[in-house]
Amino acid sequence: MRDLIKMVVVLLVICTTSGVVLSYVNEATKAPREYQYIKFVQEPSIKAVLSDYDNDPVKERIKLAVGEDEEGNPIEIVVFPAKKGGATQAIAYSAAAKGYHDLIEVMVGVGPEGKLTGISIMTHTETPGLGARIVEPEFTDQFAGLDLDTTKLSAEGGKVDTLSGATFSTVGVITAVGAALEQFPQIKKETF
Amino acid sequence: MEKAISLDKPMLRVSVAPHIQQKITTSHLMYNTLIALVPALLAGIYFFGFASLKLALICMATAVACEAGMKGVMGRKLTIINGSSLVLGLLFALICSPEVPWWTAVVGTAMAVILGSEIYGGLGNNPFNAVLVGWAVARISFTEQMTTWIMPEPLFGLEAGGYIEYPPLDVIRVDGVETLVDLPWLDLFIGNVPGTIGTVCVAAVLIGGIYLLARRIITWHIPVSFLASAWLFGLIFWLIDPEVYANPTIYLLSGWMVLGAFFLATDKGTVPVTAPGMIIFGIGCGLITMIIRYWGGFVDGVAFAILLMNALTPLLDRVRPRVYGRVKQVA
Amino acid sequence: MGLKTSFSGVSLPPQKVSNPAIEDAPLPKRVVLPLGQNGNRVCKPVVEVGEQVKTGQLIGQSDDFLVAPVHSSISGTITAIRPWFDLSGNEMLSVIVESDGNDSWLEEIRADEGFSDKEAAQLLTDLKAAGVVEIGPPSMPLHAKFATPEPSKEARFLVGIPQTKPVDTVIINGIDAEPGMAAKGAVLTKYSSEIADGIRILQKLIGSAQIVLAVNSNGSVSSPLSGELAGLSVQVFRGKDKYPLGLNPILIKCVTGREIPLPDGNEQDIGVAVVDAATLVHLVEAVRDLKPQVEKVVSISGAGITAVKNFRVRLGTLVQDLIEQQTGLKGEPVKVIAGGAMTGVALLSTDIPVSKETDALIFQTATEAKSFSPDACINCGLCVRHCPSRLLPNELSKYCEFSMFEEARARFLLHCIECGICAYVCPEKRPMLHLMRYGKRELSLA
Amino acid sequence: MGDYLLLIVSAILVSNIVLARYLGNCPFLGVSQKMDTAVGMGMAVIFVVTLAGMITWVVQYAILNPLGLEYLRTIAFILVIASLVQLVEMFLQKSVPALYKALGIFLPLITTNCAVLGIAIINIQEEFNFMQTVVFSFASAVGFSLAMVLLASLRERFPTARIPSAFAGMPIAMITVGLLALAFLGFTGLTG
Amino acid sequence: MSVVKEFTKGFWQELPPFRLVLGLCPTLAVTTMAENGLGMGLATTFVLVFSNLLVSILRKLIPGKVRIASYIVVIASFVVMAELLLQAYWYPMYKALGIFVPLIVVNCIILGRAEAFASKNPIILSLADGLGIGLGFTISLTVLGGIREILGSGKLFGAEVMWSSFEPLGFMVKAPGAFVCLGFLLGLMNIISRRRPAH
Numbered sequence A: 001m002r003d004l005i006k007m008v009v010v011l012l013v014i015c016t017t018s019g020v021v022l023s024y025v026n027e028a029t030k031a032p033r034e035y036q037y038i039k040f041v042q043e044p045s046i047k048a049v050l051s052d053y054d055n056d057p058v059k060e061r062i063k064l065a066v067g068e069d070e071e072g073n074p075i076e077i078v079v080f081p082a083k084k085g086g087a088t089q090a091i092a093y094s095a096a097a098k099g100y101h102d103l104i105e106v107m108v109g110v111g112p113e114g115k116l117t118g119i120s121i122m123t124h125t126e127t128p129g130l131g132a133r134i135v136e137p138e139f140t141d142q143f144a145g146l147d148l149d150t151t152k153l154s155a156e157g158g159k160v161d162t163l164s165g166a167t168f169s170t171v172g173v174i175t176a177v178g179a180a181l182e183q184f185p186q187i188k189k190e191t192f
Numbered sequence B: 001m002e003k004a005i006s007l008d009k010p011m012l013r014v015s016v017a018p019h020i021q022q023k024i025t026t027s028h029l030m031y032n033t034l035i036a037l038v039p040a041l042l043a044g045i046y047f048f049g050f051a052s053l054k055l056a057l058i059c060m061a062t063a064v065a066c067e068a069g070m071k072g073v074m075g076r077k078l079t080i081i082n083g084s085s086l087v088l089g090l091l092f093a094l095i096c097s098p099e100v101p102w103w104t105a106v107v108g109t110a111m112a113v114i115l116g117s118e119i120y121g122g123l124g125n126n127p128f129n130a131v132l133v134g135w136a137v138a139r140i141s142f143t144e145q146m147t148t149w150i151m152p153e154p155l156f157g158l159e160a161g162g163y164i165e166y167p168p169l170d171v172i173r174v175d176g177v178e179t180l181v182d183l184p185w186l187d188l189f190i191g192n193v194p195g196t197i198g199t200v201c202v203a204a205v206l207i208g209g210i211y212l213l214a215r216r217i218i219t220w221h222i223p224v225s226f227l228a229s230a231w232l233f234g235l236i237f238w239l240i241d242p243e244v245y246a247n248p249t250i251y252l253l254s255g256w257m258v259l260g261a262f263f264l265a266t267d268k269g270t271v272p273v274t275a276p277g278m279i280i281f282g283i284g285c286g287l288i289t290m291i292i293r294y295w296g297g298f299v300d301g302v303a304f305a306i307l308l309m310n311a312l313t314p315l316l317d318r319v320r321p322r323v324y325g326r327v328k329q330v331a
Numbered sequence C: 001m002g003l004k005t006s007f008s009g010v011s012l013p014p015q016k017v018s019n020p021a022i023e024d025a026p027l028p029k030r031v032v033l034p035l036g037q038n039g040n041r042v043c044k045p046v047v048e049v050g051e052q053v054k055t056g057q058l059i060g061q062s063d064d065f066l067v068a069p070v071h072s073s074i075s076g077t078i079t080a081i082r083p084w085f086d087l088s089g090n091e092m093l094s095v096i097v098e099s100d101g102n103d104s105w106l107e108e109i110r111a112d113e114g115f116s117d118k119e120a121a122q123l124l125t126d127l128k129a130a131g132v133v134e135i136g137p138p139s140m141p142l143h144a145k146f147a148t149p150e151p152s153k154e155a156r157f158l159v160g161i162p163q164t165k166p167v168d169t170v171i172i173n174g175i176d177a178e179p180g181m182a183a184k185g186a187v188l189t190k191y192s193s194e195i196a197d198g199i200r201i202l203q204k205l206i207g208s209a210q211i212v213l214a215v216n217s218n219g220s221v222s223s224p225l226s227g228e229l230a231g232l233s234v235q236v237f238r239g240k241d242k243y244p245l246g247l248n249p250i251l252i253k254c255v256t257g258r259e260i261p262l263p264d265g266n267e268q269d270i271g272v273a274v275v276d277a278a279t280l281v282h283l284v285e286a287v288r289d290l291k292p293q294v295e296k297v298v299s300i301s302g303a304g305i306t307a308v309k310n311f312r313v314r315l316g317t318l319v320q321d322l323i324e325q326q327t328g329l330k331g332e333p334v335k336v337i338a339g340g341a342m343t344g345v346a347l348l349s350t351d352i353p354v355s356k357e358t359d360a361l362i363f364q365t366a367t368e369a370k371s372f373s374p375d376a377c378i379n380c381g382l383c384v385r386h387c388p389s390r391l392l393p394n395e396l397s398k399y400c401e402f403s404m405f406e407e408a409r410a411r412f413l414l415h416c417i418e419c420g421i422c423a424y425v426c427p428e429k430r431p432m433l434h435l436m437r438y439g440k441r442e443l444s445l446a
Numbered sequence D: 001m002g003d004y005l006l007l008i009v010s011a012i013l014v015s016n017i018v019l020a021r022y023l024g025n026c027p028f029l030g031v032s033q034k035m036d037t038a039v040g041m042g043m044a045v046i047f048v049v050t051l052a053g054m055i056t057w058v059v060q061y062a063i064l065n066p067l068g069l070e071y072l073r074t075i076a077f078i079l080v081i082a083s084l085v086q087l088v089e090m091f092l093q094k095s096v097p098a099l100y101k102a103l104g105i106f107l108p109l110i111t112t113n114c115a116v117l118g119i120a121i122i123n124i125q126e127e128f129n130f131m132q133t134v135v136f137s138f139a140s141a142v143g144f145s146l147a148m149v150l151l152a153s154l155r156e157r158f159p160t161a162r163i164p165s166a167f168a169g170m171p172i173a174m175i176t177v178g179l180l181a182l183a184f185l186g187f188t189g190l191t192g
Numbered sequence E: 001m002s003v004v005k006e007f008t009k010g011f012w013q014e015l016p017p018f019r020l021v022l023g024l025c026p027t028l029a030v031t032t033m034a035e036n037g038l039g040m041g042l043a044t045t046f047v048l049v050f051s052n053l054l055v056s057i058l059r060k061l062i063p064g065k066v067r068i069a070s071y072i073v074v075i076a077s078f079v080v081m082a083e084l085l086l087q088a089y090w091y092p093m094y095k096a097l098g099i100f101v102p103l104i105v106v107n108c109i110i111l112g113r114a115e116a117f118a119s120k121n122p123i124i125l126s127l128a129d130g131l132g133i134g135l136g137f138t139i140s141l142t143v144l145g146g147i148r149e150i151l152g153s154g155k156l157f158g159a160e161v162m163w164s165s166f167e168p169l170g171f172m173v174k175a176p177g178a179f180v181c182l183g184f185l186l187g188l189m190n191i192i193s194r195r196r197p198a199h
């Protein structure tokens, strides 16, 4: 009986200590983890969609509330401004939509007139060889210069060519980019 | 006392039974295989010029050198004389495009000999077809070099078949079945199309295959079950949707199908030896080949089909007829 | 009567046979008579050194049911009783008799008693007394095949096969199985009346059993024999010219469709008895003439002998003496094989006696005795394609080579009938048969 | 339905757990010398992996996510798996002794088999639903067993092959797995 | 003396994963590049050293029956810590190692050392053991990664090292190449250690 109690106590102590220490480490690393995520996942995409600036868009990022969801919580968007000589040239922010498998996260760069300066796929889980081709420049490069009206499939009067065999993924990207562009007028007020 | 054995006479020679043996040797098998491959090589030279011959010689020399080197390093008896390295080198060249750079062929052949065969102890000990191991390594390493094609330019007589610019299977994959509708089957059969040196000319490969069968170097089981199962599988899908799936005979006449069935899937040592085992092996090769050709990432599935079935060989060798005198023991 | 089944095998190179002659070999100056067969079972000598013996006189016997008594094959003086090497190089207690040159037989022999009024039991007793041995493997006294068998010690439970059936089929094996063997064909021609008598005796011995005479496909039944056979209820089975039809397990399968249940069954388990045609002659002499087995028909070939010849040789004649007497032999043999070219044993010395188990001797000169240098198996499958037991000899040979005997047993090594075909066809010239025999031996010792 | 078929083909052939995902190699190489042990291990893995996949999925979605303890996934899963293996062992020993005799010796090996934990984590990372989790876990374990049986059948021939002595044993087994993986590359693209 | 011995044994006699054929999955999976090999090795060393340390400290307190369970909790805690730290300060490595960071918890080397060494030896020795084995593992992975990186992509730690026309042997950085390369290294180790007289 004593043995049993000792066993339980020891295990309990170890587990509790472990839990406490880990929750502390978890808290302590929260900020750097967020920073690293932005730096390594978003920054390459930001660099890909913005050009010609002299500031650090990540440092100067701003959080904007763009409406509310069904439960009334504010929907926040992080906007990365590209500035030259202090004047905002273009902004980058992200949006997501469902592709063939799951969410496709897209970073878009938008100029002051609401025209895309470029897009970059940040995360996706599409099929290699099919949907995964959305990350290739041949596909993403088509978006530069488009606006809300032209960000549609060529078949629907837009200027985006479908990747053969990956209609769903193509449409997913278009939807995400479209959603981003729809928010642009609202964001523009706060940034340019 | 009298001696039971007198040592005053010369000693007799003692050896184990049997005291007569059939004349066939390993060299016999190998050189016959080599002879059977000559028509395919000649066809390659005829359609793609002497670059084909050069490549074949490079591969054969590499194979022999690597085998000698490995045997030397391991301190083993040289078995170059039995010709297996020559067969390996020639086969490797025959499944390469005539455009393959010499160093790619060298690296591939060396991989075939070292990784495919010698590291297991050489001929008969390797579980996977050595030629195909070398080819697969080269294929996934040097994709561009291994899949660059040239148009056939017959040395004399025929007019160059100019209907398609890359091998028929690639055409089906990229441009769809309808592109092949007008392709003369004769061109396909005699090899007047782009492709690898030794597989384009189905006629020449068949001559070699029939030679092997006639000389009893191989048996019918694997080639027949391989080709038949591939054709029947192709037939089913062709009947279901001829817009997507080509006539099964086109599949037989293109790519490595015939060379694979007669020469690669019959590689001694890496394939089953029992009759039922061989037939299942052939059927497996045929089906996997067609599955890869239809839906897989590689254009031709013969090589991987054979490698995959090689992995099943030890299991297939367990499929065997009941041995003499075996009765079920109860209790 | 035709094949009940097909089997894998090979067509061996045809041999020329100087049929049907059977010559008498000259009387040897001395004989060495091993006191047993099969290595370990030996009789006790009933004579002493210095004693005078007559031809046919009993010199050794045993209570063991499976050991045949031994008789002197010449008349003369016993000079020694001591171990001597037998065919396979084992030492075996042997009686050495120096000839007096007269070949005087025991009186009671040579009386043609006939057999028509003898009971089966009497026939068996006479057979046992004559020491007739049927060549194996394993060799055993002929009477053991017909005697009511003792129930096997460890009862085997074999599905579908009743244990130790009464014999219902007797096959007279008249097929000369391998190159170098020609005795059976010759015996069938020369001793046709004995063969017919033999069939009658067999019918008495085992009542209702069916009797089948198996002959080579080309060896058509000679006219004297077919005359003798007329009126006898015997079926003639003509095999195809393919090795190893003449080996008992395959012959039984082809004639009856039954298989010997291996690894530890035997013919009796399936109600079959196979009798060698030459042994049948000894059987007839044993019960008709009360003549013990003192001779053996031996086929001799090679070393300048262009066609296989057959000789009646006194048991115990040393091979060396045969060589000296055989005018047909040319040149010094460098290799002597006891048995056929496929399964025979190469002798270490010519000082080996001809025994009841010697049916052929092949003398090879330096040019004929080829040597092979074996190498690793290349898994070509030729052996598998030809193995009449449907085994995987490639696998088995490797297991034996690497001392993995239990694996070999699990893959049915003990079902190998030791025909030697795997070694015959192997392109790497691997000593397949030897490896099989080696593995079996190791398993039997384990 | 078709999706599940693709999931199965992918897990068994295209992205085989050992040959393409590099998981579970220690038992794979350690227990594949003989066919019977390979089959036993394969069965044990199929059993445990499927069960562990289901339970860890529930742990993730019913406990960790609601409590915001996602960072404790590793520790939670390994404890679940270790206890599960213990329980299975005890249960089999009591209730199905025959099965215990066949699988028993392999069970302890499974706790430290990264295939089990790996598949559990993949289920979460790929955001599979419960049904997909069951199918994927089962199919992956079948893929493991298939590879294991193939390797065992190939390895059973090595003692009688003339492998250079320095390569006999583990080195040649490893090289053979490599060639097996090379052959399996032939399935590339089947699910895409 | 024996501290040195415990430390250095991990570099040859018990060099994982070559001598102790354990921890194969990370060895095979992450060694497409020398850098990843190094990262994996260091992460493993971190867990190994601290778990050895803690197990050694607690070795008298932990009852035998819950030994393994306690070790697993200890190891898993350090693994989670390693995950969080990598994520926070070496994100590219965290991404590159992927699922193999959490899988450190089932790396048999770690549980093996805890069970076979740290639970029986004092703190200093256990530290030396963990550090030695860990660094041995790190070196092995880095070397393997280096070989595969050079042959498979013509680079070493990301820098071009081969001649300009060199076409990399892509096989080496794919799964089959991983197994084959490790197999060859194991064979070579056998050859070398046979040349070296055992002492």
Ligand SMILES: Cc1cc2nc3c(=O)[nH]c(=O)nc-3n(C[C@H](O)[C@H](O)[C@@H](O)COP(=O)(O)O)c2cc1C
Binding pocket: B026, B029, B030, B033, B084, B085, B087, B088, B091, B113, B117, B118, B122, B123, B124, B126, B129, B130, B131, B212, B218, B262, B263, B264, B265, B266, B267, B268, B269, C378, C380
């Ligand atoms: C007896 C024999 C015959 C052969 N015939 C063929 C053949 O018909 N087709 C084939 O693909 N390879 C054939 N080969 C070629 C060898 O398998 C080839 O050299 C290689 O795959 C094995 O390499 P190794 O000699 O290094 O073991 C044959 C090999 C042997 C042993």
Ligand SMILES: Cc1cc2nc3c(=O)[nH]c(=O)nc-3n(C[C@H](O)[C@H](O)[C@H](O)COP(=O)(O)O)c2cc1C
Binding pocket: A100, A101, A126, A127, A130, A131, A132, A162, A163, A164, A165, A166, A167, A168, A169, A170, D006, D191, D192
């Ligand atoms: C295994 C498999 C994977 C697929 N992956 C994708 C994908 O990643 N993205 C996509 O848009 N469609 C995907 N699809 C669906 C079809 O490719 C697509 O719906 C259909 O081919 C539409 O063809 P189209 O774009 O040529 O009109 C997949 C289908 C299968 C069978």
Ligand SMILES: Cc1cc2nc3c(=O)[nH]c(=O)nc-3n(C[C@H](O)[C@H](O)[C@H](O)COP(=O)(O)O)c2cc1C
Binding pocket: B103, B106, E163, E165
């Ligand atoms: C393993 C190997 C390494 C070689 N290394 C070089 C090299 O580093 N530089 C070079 O110019 N040629 C090298 N060669 C030889 C050249 O490839 C040879 O000159 C060739 O004809 C030129 O090749 P290219 O047509 O690809 O330029 C090498 C050959 C081999 C087989």
Ligand SMILES: Cc1cc2nc3c(=O)[nH]c(=O)nc-3n(C[C@H](O)[C@H](O)[C@H](O)CO)c2cc1C
Binding pocket: B103, B107, B142, E163, E165, E166, E167, E168, E169
């Ligand atoms: C593994 C290996 C791969 C090679 N790949 C190439 C290659 O892709 N391209 C190339 O030109 N040379 C390659 N070579 C050989 C050599 O680099 C090349 O022939 C010369 O550099 C001439 O261009 C390779 C050599 C080896 C050993």
Ligand code: SF4
Binding pocket: C386, C387, C388, C389, C390, C391, C393, C415, C416, C417, C418, C419, C420, C421, C422, C423, C432, C433, C436
């Ligand atoms: S294994 Fe035995 S039965 Fe088969 S061929 Fe060889 S010797 Fe004859």
Ligand code: SF4
Binding pocket: C376, C377, C378, C379, C380, C381, C382, C383, C384, C393, C394, C397, C422, C425, C426, C427, C428, C429, C430, C432
């Ligand atoms: S015939 Fe010889 S080489 Fe061929 S499989 Fe049989 S043993 Fe091996």
Ligand code: FES
Binding pocket: D023, D024, D025, D026, D027, D112, D113, D114, D115, E022, E023, E024, E025, E026, E106, E107, E108
């Ligand atoms: S590291 Fe041992 S099983 Fe994966």
